[in-house]
Amino acid sequence: MKKLVLSLSALLLAGSALAADPVFPKGPSNKITLEVWSWVPGLDKTVTAFEKAYPNIKIKILNLGGGPATYTKLQTAIKAGAGAPDVAQVEYGFLPAFADTGGLADLSKYGANDYKKYFVPWTWGQVSPDGKAVYAIPQDTGPFAMVYRDDLLKKYSIAAPKTWADYAKAAATVKAKSNGAVKFGNFYATFAPWFMALAWADGGQFFKRDGDGWVQTLNNPAAKKSLNYWNTMIKKGEVGTLAGFSADYWNAAGAGKLATNMEAAWGPGGYAGSLGTKSAGMWRVAPLPQWTAGGTIKSGNWGGSSNVVTTQSKNPQAATLFALWLNLSTTAITADWNNGGLFPASDAGLSLPALAVTSKNPSKFFGGQNISAVYAQASRGVNVNFEWAPWFPFVNDNYTKQIDRMLKGQLTPDQALDAWQAESLAYAKQNGFTVK
């Protein structure tokens, strides 16, 4: 009997260890401090659990206020050769640009590849494009789905569109029935990664490593198909072009002047936070519309971040440990979801009970729908082989320029994408990249 109890409890222990966290590497034997640059809300509270588990490590969090501010400072610190943190948050698209500075530690040296199996497969492709060197540990992700106003769709007697053809039909209906007062969708004209995620879902590939160089195809067929599709609806006045996160946008979304939009998994948190009580409970989430009906849901990814370790870190082994803990431990994933709506890159994290709680935001704001289930499905449908290039920061800004010309009617969608391709290619070549 005693034996049975013992083995049972051993089984239970083993079982809970499996269901919860992977076994992390050991901490250092001497006292150290790690500096972390991150804009994740509430991270200072999250890391107290880490400090408790690893009493020799003290974490110093520095929130520089978002991506652009962090990148500028990181870029300068890497160039200066001093002043960089041990760990920093970097979005996937900007990762190759930082790897290119030579300032990021290759985490495969610290056993990072042993943890590959714990992450959603496509996220590992983002941090380790060649499958050997690992430049970061995936943190959160932004798989794409559609948010929509349930009340408005009911008012115009439309079902949530499952295909892009349905979506276009619904857009025309809403314009006609509302006399143009309600836009069915919104095209974020200044967010290249938003548009790229749409093409990504359709198998679009913008950058690829090829031999000793790169192939850039910003004007790929999926991109052309998608941009032509949206431009047609914009020209008809069925879809708006409000700038994302602007006062204008939130006003339209809260006032019922906008029926749907494509948003990443971290988006709903922003809706709940920015809209507050306005239109609360009226929103729902549905899978991203597809080009062909039936079949598995294919999606792209917009945003999401990773945690890099810099070559300036004096404790890269401990820094790697921290990055792994932050993105694989149940404690951290739960806290990040509750504090900032961060959607985990950890595969086990996708089915964490905390994500399915519908009585709290963001699910509460979305009428108590279990929205993380929709996004988890989307995350598993993201193309694994999507790559970014080191000159993406330029490509990102140049997109805005070409789309501005397209919206003014100076370029057709095809011409805009061709110009985007040509100008970015010229830039990459001028900066010494081998690219065609």
Place this chain on the structure above:
Amino acid sequence: MRYRTTPWFFLTPFLLAFTAFFIAPVGYAIYLSLFIKKRVGFGPAQNVFGGLENYVRAFQDTAFLQSLGNILLFLAIQVPLMILVATAMALILDSVKKGFAQKFFRTAFYLPYTVPGVIAGLLWGYLYSKNLSPLNQITGLNTDFLSSSILLFSIGNIVTWTWTGYNMITLYAALQNIPGDIYEAARIDGASNWNVTRYVKLPLLRPALTLTGIFSVIGTMQIFSEPFVLRPLGYVPDNITPNTYLYLAVARDGNFGYGAALAIIMAVLTLILSSFFLRNVRGETA
């Protein structure tokens, strides 16, 4: 011998600070500007000595040349307009009776200057947003102030709003310094209000006008925060001003050498423009 070393002794604190915070950074920028990025395969870029290559590139870079064109256009329209308005406001404040109203308007005109440039940008960003702008709601129009075709003028408006009051205070202070007996003499000679303004106040204001002009030229060449704050609200060209362009070369593209070269070119251009301005204004008085 003692007489020769003493001044140097007193100058040391200044010279040290001047060298550390002025000469050294400028020297380092010149040094950086001589390096270009080279790379092979996927490895990180190497900085190799490129001589004047960055400078040659700058003068062939149409985007950079366009940014210079933008700022010259800005200089030609915004600066005269702002100084004209500032002068008019200073003259009005100077000629009305001193009292509560005069004090109130003096403060009110100056107030925008106390708002930091970034905050002013955010504030105007809201006033400029197409569907919420009170300007559009009052006029009933649907102007997109942030459209890239009129953005330069929208930025000019922010700059004018911020700096007119500052220039006005400088000019007003100069007017206050004009001795009363000059006005008295003019009145005795039968000068009208207009003649006092035209032949007494304005000529005596010339040094102050030169000063505000110079500061405005230099300030215009440095415009950065306003366009930068407006970037998230719509399409703001990378090269709307030379400073945003060179900032992006460094902070976004990591090309420190090219950014440094652009900064040196801008410094030299500012020097040329301000001395050109100074010479022309002085030339008239001589």
